[in-house]
Amino acid sequence: MLEIIKTTTFTGTAKIGEVAAKVFSATINTANPEDMSFNHYVVKYDLYKANRAAIGAEQSAFEDAAYTFQDQLIAEKAVQA
16 A cells, blocks of 8 residues: 655755765654654765864754754644644
């Protein structure tokens, strides 16, 4: 049986100058917003390695934004119930 899940996806790119070093994504199940997953991958390893601290801070900011949006969806769903 086919199951289709509606999701919202956030994508962020950590750049050094104009060059992408690492990409982050968060996917939230809109029917069950408690269900969220994170993924990330390095685009340019040498650039990432040389700038890990700055990129780590950007990854934390990205995750904070995703959690904030997740909290909004959870609150909206609670009001609808």
